[in-house]
Amino acid sequence: MLARTRFAFALWVVVALSASLGIPNQATAQYSEQQLAKWLKQFPAADVDRDGRLTAAEANAYRSKLMKQDRAGGKQSGAPREFSVDPRWKDERFPSDAMCYRSPQEIAKAYGTVTSRPKPDDGSLRIVGTGHSFMAPGYGCLPKIARAAGFNQQTLLTHTGGGITGSARYKWEQENGIFEFAGQPVPKLLASISNANWDVMMWGPYFNDQPEYYRCWIDFCLRYNPDIKFYLSDAWPQLYQLEKFPSSEAELTAATIARMGKERHTTYASLIEMFNQEYPGKVFVLPTSDAMVLAAERYHRGELPGVDGLHRSVGGKERSLWRDELGHLGPGFDRLEGYVFYATLYGRSPELIDGPIEFGDASDFPSVELDRVFRQIAWQAVVNNPLSGVTASDEVDVIKND
Template sequence: MKRLVSAVFCLVSLSFCVSTYAQDSDAKLKRWLKRFPDADTNQDGKLSTAEAESYIKQRQASRSKNVGAPRVFAVDPGWKEERFPEHAVCYKSPDEIAKLYAKQLEGSEPVVRYAKPSDGSLRIVGNGHSFMAPGYKTFPVIVEAAGLKQPPLLTHTGGGMTGSTRYKWEQENGIFGFDGKPTQKLLSSIANSEWDAMMWGPYFNDHPEYYSCWIDFCLKYNPDMKFYLSDAWPQLSQLNEIPKSEEKLTPEVIAQLGEERFEAYSKIINELNEQYGDRVFIMPTCEAMVQCVKYFDEGKLPGIDGIHKAVGNQERSLWRDQLGHLGPGLDRLEGYVFYATLYGRNPQNIPGDIFEDSQFPNQTLDRRFREIAWQAVLRNPLSGVVDKNENGIADDRE
C-alpha cells in the first residue's frame, strides 16, 4: 500500500523543499530512494539532493493542474529581505494603526478589547481558511459548555490561499500584492489591547517567516501570548493517484500520510520554538483524523458510512470532497481538538450534550470524537499537553 503514497513534501498546508530535509540526514535520502526509485535519474544507485528536489518539483507541477486550491504560486521576493517595506502597517505606532483602521471602518470602533477573564478563559485572535472554519464554529460552543466565559474569537479568514498567514500579513500591512492598500482586522486590536493566544490555519509551501512576522508583532504588545497551528489532515493529493475504492484507504496508508505531515510540521514548529522558546504548538487535527480512519475500520464510528466521499460516494464520510474538507459532524471533532489543545482539558469531562442536534452525530459518536481529540492531543509531542496523572487536565495548568 505504501506505493500509493507520494513524495509530497509540500503537503496540504505546510511544507519544505526536499533539500531542507536532505541537509539533515543522508539516511532520509536513502529512505526516499527506496520508496521512489524513479527519482534516481542517473541510475547510479544514490539519490542526490538535486535529484530529490527535481523529482518533487515535477510532481508538484503535475498536481498543480488539478482543480482546487493552488499548490504552486509566486511569492514576492520581499519575504527574503530583512525588513518589510517601510510603509508596512506593522511599523506604525498603535495609535497610528488604530486611526488607519478607523478610516477603513468609516468611523466604527477600530479596536476590539476584552477585560481579562477571571475564570481562565482565553482572549484569542486567529486567521485561516475553510479547513479552520468548522472548528472556529464549534470551538466557542464547546468552551461555553465547559463552563468558561471565553470572549468571542477575533478572526480574519479567507478561502484557500486568501486565509493563509502569508496572505493575511500582506493584506493587513498593505505590502507586496496589496501595496499601499492595507485591509486590517487584527493588527489594530493586537497593538492596542491584551490577548492570550493566536490560532492559525496552514497552507501549501508555508515557511517559518510567514509565522514569525505574526509572532514578532504579537509579542511586541502581548509578551505572554502563545501560538497554535492546526496541522489539518491527510489529503488525496498526497497519493500517486486517486484510488477507485476505499479499500486502498487503509489505516496504514492514512497513517503514513499523517507521518509525512508530522515530519513537515515538526520542522517548522521546532524552528520557531528555537527562536521564541516553547510558545508555539500544534493543534493535532491530523492525528485525530488518522485515528478516525482506524476507528472506522474497526467499526467504532456509529453513523459514519465511509472514509472519503470523493472515493466511496457515501454522504456521511470522514471527508466530503476531493479537496479534503471535513464530512458532516466532523466540525465537532475539530472543535474538540482546539479546546483540548488550548485549554489542556479533556473534552470527555464536559457533562451532558453540548450541541442541540443530537441525531447526527448521535451521543455515542459525539463521545467518540471527544475521546479521539484527547488521545490525539496527548500523543502529539508538539501539542504542549501532558497529563501524567491522567486526571484530564494538563499538568502545567492544574
C-alpha cells in the same frame, strides 16, 4: 498545460474568495466583466457558443472540464500547491509603509475599529486567528465547547479567507498593505493586537509555508502581548498526497492514511520545533491530523457509529470523514476539530464536560455515542503529540482541582 493550470487557479481563487464571503458554490460565484474578458482572450475555447463573450456559466463549465480531464489522467485538482510569492519576503525588512511599523494609534486609525476583551477571571482565553475553510469548523465549535465546559469563552477575533487567501502569508500582506496590497491595508487583527490584550493566536497551514510567514506574526504579537502563545494546525491527510486519485475506498487503508498523516506531521513538526528554539514555550501544534488518522483507524475497525464512508469524493457516501476532493471535513467532524482545539488550548479532556453542548445541529447526527468517540479521539491525539504542550497528567491535575 501551464495555461490550463493558470486558468483553473484563477477561477479557483475567485471561488475561494466567494466561499469566504458565504457564497455556497461556484455555480453562484460572481465574476467581473474584466475577469471574464481576460479569460476569454487567454482561453477562447471556453466560449462554447462562439459569440465572443464569455459567461460565468461557460467559465465554470470549462474549468470543470479541465478538472475532469486531469482526474481521468490520475491527477489531483483543487487548491493550488504551486504559486508565486513576492521575492521581497526574503528582504531584511518589509516596505517602510507596512502597518506593522506604525504606532498602535496609527494602526487603529487605519482600520477604524479596535476589538478588545475584558480580562477573564475564570481562565478562559482571548483568541485571535487567521485561517481558511479547514479552520472554520473548529473556530465555530470551540466557543460552544468551552462554554459547556464552564468557561465564559468570548467570540474569537479572526481574519479568514478561502484557501490561499486565509494563509498566514496572505493575511500578513493584506493587513499590512504590502506587495499586491500596496496602499490598501486591512489591519483587522493588527489594530486589535497592538491595542488590546490577547492570550492566543491560531493559524491554519498552507502549501509551501515558510518560517517567515509566521515569524512576522509572532514578533508583532510579542511586542504588545508578551505572554501570548501560538498554535498552528497541521490539518489532515489529503488526496493530493497520493500518486493518483483512488479508484475506490479500498485503496484508503488505515496504513495508507497513517502514512499520509505522518507526512503532514513531519512537515509541520520541523517548523514548530524550529520556532521553539527561537521562542521557547511559545509555539504549539493543533494535532488535527493525528485526530483524523485516529478517526480513520476507528472507522476501519467499525468504531464510528453512523459514519458510512471515508471519503465522499471516492466512495460517494454522505456521512464520510471527508466530504470533497479538497479534503473538507464531513458532517459532524467539525466537532472533532473543535474538541482538538479545546483540548490543546485548555489542556483539558473534552470527556470531562458533563453538561450538554449546544452545537445547534438540526439533525440527530452525530449521535451521543459518536460524539463520545470524538472526545476520546481528540484527547488521545493531543496528549500523544509532544508538540501540543499537553500531557495526560494535565487531566489528572484538572480532576484534582475541580
